[in-house]
Amino acid sequence: MGSGKTPFTTITSSIRNFLTMKLLVLLLVAGLATAMPRKGNRPNGPKQEKEDPSTIIRCMAENWQNGESQIKACRDCFKAVDETDEGLTKAKECVSQFLKMENEACATEIAALESFEDEEKGMAVIECFDATLEKANNERCLKESSSTDVAG
Numbered sequence: 001m002g003s004g005k006t007p008f009t010t011i012t013s014s015i016r017n018f019l020t021m022k023l024l025v026l027l028l029v030a031g032l033a034t035a036m037p038r039k040g041n042r043p044n045g046p047k048q049e050k051e052d053p054s055t056i057i058r059c060m061a062e063n064w065q066n067g068e069s070q071i072k073a074c075r076d077c078f079k080a081v082d083e084t085d086e087g088l089t090k091a092k093e094c095v096s097q098f099l100k101m102e103n104e105a106c107a108t109e110i111a112a113l114e115s116f117e118d119e120e121k122g123m124a125v126i127e128c129f130d131a132t133l134e135k136a137n138n139e140r141c142l143k144e145s146s147s148t149d150v151a152g
Contacts, residue, residue: 054130084116092110102129109125
């Protein structure tokens, strides 16, 4: 050991070099990961509006027996609605065509809604839709149940 280094110094130096190298590799990997394009992050594609989940649920609940194409047609109908007077007319047409149960049960609330700006009447329609769907699901569940137990 003519260089004046002890075995401890040599080991410490080797560990430092190893840790430095690991840090550099980690930084390189992190830099590459952040630079990679992300799935779905396509700036040249058309920007898609987010679809209202409650509309999807309603379309599925009312149209599942008619198949996926009917569910898609229902969803597409509502996607074409904008918050204008013409859009409100279109929304009412969509309800009439695809949400027949809600259209019948909530006819009064739907007729009273004359503008998207009338939040109170809009909420009344939504609440009626929700109550109607919940009632229909409960009735379907009870009808399909084979249990005769009554909870008290």
